[in-house]
Amino acid sequence: MTGQKHSAPPVYRSAAEARAAFRAGESRPTAGCAAGYTQANLISVPADWAYEMLLFCQRNPKPCPVLDVTDAGSWTTPLAPGADLRTDLPRYRVWEHGELLGEPTDVVGHWRADLVSFLIGCSFTFEWALADAGVPLRHIEQGRNVPMYVTERPCRPAGRLHGPMVVSMRPVPPEYLDDAIRESSLMPAVHGSPVHCGDPAGLGIADLGRPDFGDPVVLRSGDIPVFWACGVTPQAAVMASAPPFAITHAPGRMFVTDARDEQYRVA
Amino acid sequence: MTGQKHSAPPVYRSAAEARAAFRAGESRPTAGCAAGYTQANLISVPADWAYEMLLFCQRNPKPCPVLDVTDAGSWTTPLAPGADLRTDLPRYRVWEHGELLGEPTDVVGHWRADLVSFLIGCSFTFEWALADAGVPLRHIEQGRNVPMYVTERPCRPAGRLHGPMVVSMRPVPPEYLDDAIRESSLMPAVHGSPVHCGDPAGLGIADLGRPDFGDPVVLRSGDIPVFWACGVTPQAAVMASAPPFAITHAPGRMFVTDARDEQYRVA
Numbered sequence: 299m300t301g302q303k304h305s306a307p308p309v310y311r312s313a314a315e316a317r318a319a320f321r322a323g324e325s326r327p328t329a330g331c332a333a334g335y336t337q338a339n340l341i342s343v344p345a346d347w348a349y350e351m352l353l354f355c356q357r358n359p360k361p362c363p364v365l366d367v368t369d370a371g372s373w374t375t376p377l378a379p380g381a382d383l384r385t386d387l388p389r390y391r392v393w394e395h396g397e398l399l400g401e402p403t404d405v406v407g408h409w410r411a412d413l414v415s416f417l418i419g420c421s422f423t424f425e426w427a428l429a430d431a432g433v434p435l436r437h438i439e440q441g442r443n444v445p446m447y448v449t450e451r452p453c454r455p456a457g458r459l460h461g462p463m464v465v466s467m468r469p470v471p472p473e474y475l476d477d478a479i480r481e482s483s484l485m486p487a488v489h490g491s492p493v494h495c496g497d498p499a500g501l502g503i504a505d506l507g508r509p510d511f512g513d514p515v516v517l518r519s520g521d522i523p524v525f526w527a528c529g530v531t532p533q534a535a536v537m538a539s540a541p542p543f544a545i546t547h548a549p550g551r552m553f554v555t556d557a558r559d560e561q562y563r564v565a
Numbered sequence: 566m567t568g569q570k571h572s573a574p575p576v577y578r579s580a581a582e583a584r585a586a587f588r589a590g591e592s593r594p595t596a597g598c599a600a601g602y603t604q605a606n607l608i609s610v611p612a613d614w615a616y617e618m619l620l621f622c623q624r625n626p627k628p629c630p631v632l633d634v635t636d637a638g639s640w641t642t643p644l645a646p647g648a649d650l651r652t653d654l655p656r657y658r659v660w661e662h663g664e665l666l667g668e669p670t671d672v673v674g675h676w677r678a679d680l681v682s683f684l685i686g687c688s689f690t691f692e693w694a695l696a697d698a699g700v701p702l703r704h705i706e707q708g709r710n711v712p713m714y715v716t717e718r719p720c721r722p723a724g725r726l727h728g729p730m731v732v733s734m735r736p737v738p739p740e741y742l743d744d745a746i747r748e749s750s751l752m753p754a755v756h757g758s759p760v761h762c763g764d765p766a767g768l769g770i771a772d773l774g775r776p777d778f779g780d781p782v783v784l785r786s787g788d789i790p791v792f793w794a795c796g797v798t799p800q801a802a803v804m805a806s807a808p809p810f811a812i813t814h815a816p817g818r819m820f821v822t823d824a825r826d827e828q829y830r831v832a
Contacts, residue, residue, distance in 0.1 A: 349616035352623065356631050364623050483831050486753060490831065564750050564757065564831055 313378065313554040317386040320554075325388040325403050327443040327512075327550040329422050329435075334559050336488070337552040338365055338377065338417040339529030340387060341536070342545040345370045348414035353456035354535060355416065361453065361463050361531035363419035363487045365557075371411040377555040384409050389548035391533070396540030405545050413545065418529040419488035420552050421466050423559055424481060428468075431477040436469045437515045443550035444468065445509035446528050450502025451493075453531060461535035464510070464528040465493060465501060469521035478524060487562040494525040501525060511549035580645065580821040584653040587821075592655040592670050594710040594779075594817040596689050596702075601826050603755065604819040605632055605644070605684040606796030607654060608803070609812040612637045615681035620723035621802060622683065628720065628730050628798035630686040630754045632824075638678040644822040651676050656815035658800070663807030672812050680812065685796040686755035687819050688733050690826055691748060695735075698744040703736045704782045710817035711735065712776035713795050717769025718760075720798060728802035731777070731795040732760060732768060736788035745791060754829040761792040768792060778816035 309326075310316035313335040316328070328337055343351050348370070355362035366375045373383040385404040392399040392408050402408070422444075425435055437444045444466045451463045470478045475495065483491040494501050506523060507514045511530055517523065536544045547553060576593075577583035580602040583595065595604055610618050615637070622629035633642045640650040652671040659666040659675050669675070689711075692702055704711045711733045718730045737745045742762065750758040761768050773790060774781045778797055784790065803811045814820060 349619065352616065352619050353634055356619065356623075356634055367620055367623055486831055564753055 313556050316554040317378070317381055320388045321382070321385045323403055325551065328388060328552040328554055329425065329444055329550065330438045332554050333426055336365070336377070336555045336557040336559055336562060337420040337422040338555055339420055339532070340383065340415060340417060340545070340547040340553050341532040342413040342415040343541055344410070344543055345412045345414050347541045350457035350459045351416060351532065354453065354459040354532070355418065357454040357456055358463070358531065360489060360493060361527035361529065363489065364416060365419055365487065366417040368415040370414050373409065373415070375417060377417060377557050379556070383415055383553065387547050387553050388551035391546045391548050393536050393544040393546065395542060396537050401548055408545060410543070416532070417553060417555070418532065419562070420529050421482070421489045421526045422552060423488040423562065424485045426559055427481040427485065427563070428478055431481050433470060433474040433478050433481070436517070436521070437513070440515055442513035442515055444512050445506070445515050446511035446530055446549055447501070447503045448510045448534055453535065458541070459535050459539045461531065461538035463493070464530040464534050465525040466528045467506065467515070467523050467525050469515060469517040470524045471518070471521055475522060475524070482526065484564050485562050486564065489526045489528070492524045493527050495522055498523060580823050583821045584645070584648055587655045588649070588652045590670055592818065595655060595819040595821055596692065596711055596817065597705045599821050600693055603632070603644070603822045603824040603826055603829060604687040604689040605822055606687055606799070607650065607682060607684060607812070607814040607820050608799040609680040609682040610808055611677070611810055612679045612681050614725070614808045617724035617726045618683060618799065621720065621726040621799070622685065624721040624723055625730070625798065627756060627760060628794035628796065630756065631683060632686050632754065633684040635682040637681050640676065640682070642684060644684060644824050646823070650682055650820065654814050654820050655818035658813045658815050660803050660811040660813065662809060663804050668815050675812060677810070683799070684820060684822070685799065686829070687796050688749070688756045688793045689819060690755040690829060691752045693826055694748040694752065694830070695745055698748050700737060700741045700745050700748070703784070703788070704780070707782055709780035709782055711779050712773070712782050713778035713797050713816055714768070714770045715777045715801055720802065725808070726802050726806045728798070728805035730760070731797040731801050732792040733795045734773065734782070734790050734792050736782060736784040737791045738785070738788055742789060742791070749793065751831055752829050753831065756794045756796070759791050760794050762789055765790060
């Protein structure tokens, strides 16, 4: 993976081009892919867990803003007509009773007729707005996946589903903090404003250099670590709550939709 | 009911005071009540319809922004600790198979252990922001409930639930149109920006003088009718889809929560 400035042209010009590459087996993280297109987290659970998952998302809207829910068994979504949720993400995770079975690049062989799929907003979506406001994106500059951390902040449970909030972290120079907060605030459907700025201990994070998902990112002198609620949170709920079966995206390797970012920007 | 300017002090100083009056039998509309407190639509359905109702709301976020969902049988919500959803609204509607059975001022005798209650954002919540921006509120000036109309715009169905979008209408002088759009846009959890401005025929509304719910409101010369998606939409889905049982608020007679408006304002 090569370094890339946030002002560099994005990898893949369109969402369709990105999905075609992932369908063909490419498995890279999607930060910096397909500028202006909304990205989404995937979580698929058996239909008898769907109400609790949807309620979990409703009760925890900062980490789990729902962009779409499929009918049981369906691998299509109006967010990307023609896309196949079983093949068009770079990498998946397959779960049984809360245990990770594997990380395949497609899940055709794992699909079930009773799976309800949730597409959940992703903070990669507002990164283009941050970049447009001049906010440097260190993980993209450094050619890395965004770092994600399991916090000690519990989500509000929903029936059998419970677990901690997961956050993504971006180092922000102090002079850009206002811009980063304002621009992300205007996009509540893709996590909105940060949940925390500054000392990672405030979220129970011991070491920024050892993220639970994604890659560590180097802070430059003066950078403030800024934390946004993260759509990997439902995966943490799968680990904690152990439904019999689930499929998710691999952290940082998202579903790139045809929906434009502006659609999720208020005012 | 007496006329009241939008700049007049609100009826009831707090949400708790409003709820106590409604619990004691007062049944007035809640527009202009308890300044600064978030108001909510109520829809309670049997548990085996709850997933479809939650999905219907997720698929139609402009009319149905969900603020809270109770556990089955519960009449309490963290949005107003100590409140009783069975008694603390001014007036209710009780439905069987899509037919209106009655409009009691409490539903203690109708409550069921399998009822899941949805609290849905209400545009009365952003009226204080409109008033602060100087936007006149004609229905409050005229001492009336806001007018609401069933449109010809269908909601996206969810399983057995389907129905048309309902809108509320406020006449806005042209010089305040920008303010009204901006201020409501910043509060997406209480319906956000208008869905339509101007000619009512664009929504299939034949006669502004004959609303489907609430009271007709007189437009002053030059006023533009501005339409916001309305939380009565789930009631229209109940009428169209005929679940065996449902309880709702009576249109315009909302649940007044302890949550402050600012909580639902982005940026």
